[in-house]
Amino acid sequence: MSRIHVNTTVNGDAVDYLCEAEDTLLDVLRDTLDLTGSKEGCASGDCGACSVLVDGRLVCSCLVLGAEAEGRTVETIEGMAEGDTLHPLQKNFINKAALQCGICTPGILVAAKNLLEKNPDPSEEEVRYWLAGNLCRCTGYDKIIRAVLDTAAEMRGAA
Amino acid sequence: MKFQSPQTVDDAIAMLAADTNARVLAGGTDLLVRLRSGHISPSAIVDIKHISGMRDITQEDTPEGSGWRIGAAVSCAEMGEHAGLVAAYPGVVEGAELIGSTQVQGRCTMVGNLCNAGPAGDSVPAMVAAGALIRVAGPNGTRDVPVLDIPVAPGKTSLTEGEFVTSVFLPARPDNASDAYLRFIPRTEMDIAVVGCAVNLTLDAQGTVTAASMSLGAVGPKVKQVDASAIVGSTCDDASLDALAAAATEAATPIDDKRGTIAFRKDVSGVLAKRAAKIAYTRAKGASA
Ligand SMILES: Cc1cc2nc3c(=O)[nH]c(=O)nc-3n(C[C@H](O)[C@H](O)[C@H](O)COP(=O)(O)OP(=O)(O)OC[C@H]3O[C@@H](n4cnc5c(N)ncnc54)[C@H](O)[C@@H]3O)c2cc1C
Ligand code: FES
Ligand code: FES
Numbered sequence A: 001m002s003r004i005h006v007n008t009t010v011n012g013d014a015v016d017y018l019c020e021a022e023d024t025l026l027d028v029l030r031d032t033l034d035l036t037g038s039k040e041g042c043a044s045g046d047c048g049a050c051s052v053l054v055d056g057r058l059v060c061s062c063l064v065l066g067a068e069a070e071g072r073t074v075e076t077i078e079g080m081a082e083g084d085t086l087h088p089l090q091k092n093f094i095n096k097a098a099l100q101c102g103i104c105t106p107g108i109l110v111a112a113k114n115l116l117e118k119n120p121d122p123s124e125e126e127v128r129y130w131l132a133g134n135l136c137r138c139t140g141y142d143k144i145i146r147a148v149l150d151t152a153a154e155m156r157g158a159a
Numbered sequence B: 001m002k003f004q005s006p007q008t009v010d011d012a013i014a015m016l017a018a019d020t021n022a023r024v025l026a027g028g029t030d031l032l033v034r035l036r037s038g039h040i041s042p043s044a045i046v047d048i049k050h051i052s053g054m055r056d057i058t059q060e061d062t063p064e065g066s067g068w069r070i071g072a073a074v075s076c077a078e079m080g081e082h083a084g085l086v087a088a089y090p091g092v093v094e095g096a097e098l099i100g101s102t103q104v105q106g107r108c109t110m111v112g113n114l115c116n117a118g119p120a121g122d123s124v125p126a127m128v129a130a131g132a133l134i135r136v137a138g139p140n141g142t143r144d145v146p147v148l149d150i151p152v153a154p155g156k157t158s159l160t161e162g163e164f165v166t167s168v169f170l171p172a173r174p175d176n177a178s179d180a181y182l183r184f185i186p187r188t189e190m191d192i193a194v195v196g197c198a199v200n201l202t203l204d205a206q207g208t209v210t211a212a213s214m215s216l217g218a219v220g221p222k223v224k225q226v227d228a229s230a231i232v233g234s235t236c237d238d239a240s241l242d243a244l245a246a247a248a249t250e251a252a253t254p255i256d257d258k259r260g261t262i263a264f265r266k267d268v269s270g271v272l273a274k275r276a277a278k279i280a281y282t283r284a285k286g287a288s289a
Helices: A025-032 A088-095 A105-118 A124-130 A142-158 B009-018 B031-036 B076-080 B083-088 B090-097 B110-115 B124-129 B238-251 B262-288
Strands: A004-010 A013-019 A051-054 A057-060 A073-075 B002-004 B022-025 B044-047 B057-062 B065-071 B133-138 B141-146 B151-153 B164-171 B177-184 B195-203 B209-217 B224-226
Touching (some): A013 A025, A025 A051, A057 A105, A088 A142, A105 A124, A105 A142, A124 A142, B009 B022, B009 B133, B009 B164, B022 B031, B057 B083, B065 B083, B076 B083, B076 B090, B083 B090, B090 B177, B090 B195, B110 B164, B124 B177, B124 B195, B124 B209, B177 B262, B195 B262, B209 B238, B224 B238
Parallel strands (some): A004 A073, B002 B044
Antiparallel strands (some): A004 A013, A051 A057, B057 B065, B065 B164, B133 B141, B133 B164, B195 B209, B209 B224
């Protein structure tokens, strides 16, 4: 069967790849483009470990087909740090121990960064609702929520 | 499996008519889950998101009627970001915004929710209560049908070969009218409604209800329209709200399962009917002030 040729932009770079119609964007990112930061926790939209932005919109890449990325802009966790300089969220997740095994972390960072771009001063409740689709089996969430709130405060101060 | 992304309604109809095992793709939050789990194996996916108009929210004013037209590929997040639509139909938007997580919101559509034909689709009751019309395009042209004509049984719709939904139309309401949707779930997010209830009502200048409609989800094989005449002529006082609750409890025909017993679901139907009516009433009064 003939594969689908897709032209897209990933983390600012023009990228093209071949995929099958049933391949998800997550399959393509991990297995074809070797961007393994996005994780597969459930493959059913429940856990958020595969979170990426497509045209600026937060989505589960396990529920997007690779073929749908044609002409779109995709942003993944790999685009978050600038070279060796970590994003403030990444720094705070490390400093405040907001991760343990780390499987949920890339998805949560992508989702949290998207929240802070839309709302630089979210309430705790807003952060919890925004991240309700990002499951974490290890931390109990409190440290994650605090790291996001602290980063928001820090970034507001820095701006 | 083939992946197709038609640019026009006619091309989409042709693709669907040519292959009865093809499936429409909107947000994919139901379709991809079922595809990946092996529940379905379509021969083709027809992505409708590139068809013009499919992603638009527009205010329409034609001889046939005025109101809001929401394209079939508009995501629920986009509905929530549209100030005009939120002001006009807060209940429809709140139903749509209850679906899934932030990530699911970015993709899911009301039409996908409807065509999935589940009994508990959160966006469906408020569309029913609003008297929305679903525009269906197919080989024999276009038709506008009531919401409840689309689902026929769990997982089954009335759409025939080559047909798909292009938009939802919400008829304009007077200023002193509003709606609300509430659902009961055991947690605060990311769960399937145990009961869902929408109420849509219109008031006169004195605050008396002149028209009302109600719809229940998750308490039958498909979403139900329920008589809401109990509050017509009232100011949503306790006695008429109790009568509305009794009508909802009476109309509910739920199943017993681990998420709720029959008695519990019937009771909750009444409680939600009352609460949704109160919210819609307060909104309608605010809108008329
Ligand atoms: C994690 C998660 C949480 C969820 N939570 C909820 C929830 O709280 N409440 C709820 O109600 N649902 C929930 N859902 C289910 C789902 O998100 C909704 O039903 C959603 O509205 C489906 O819309 P979609 O655009 O993604 O549909 P799709 O998956 O694209 O399509 C669904 C079905 O409808 C058909 N279809 C789609 N568009 C059309 C059209 N225009 N014409 C004809 N047929 C069409 C498709 O072929 C498919 O059979 C959840 C799903 C996930 C993965
Ligand atoms: S892997 Fe995509 S949501 Fe879990
Ligand atoms: S740190 Fe292990 S799942 Fe979140």
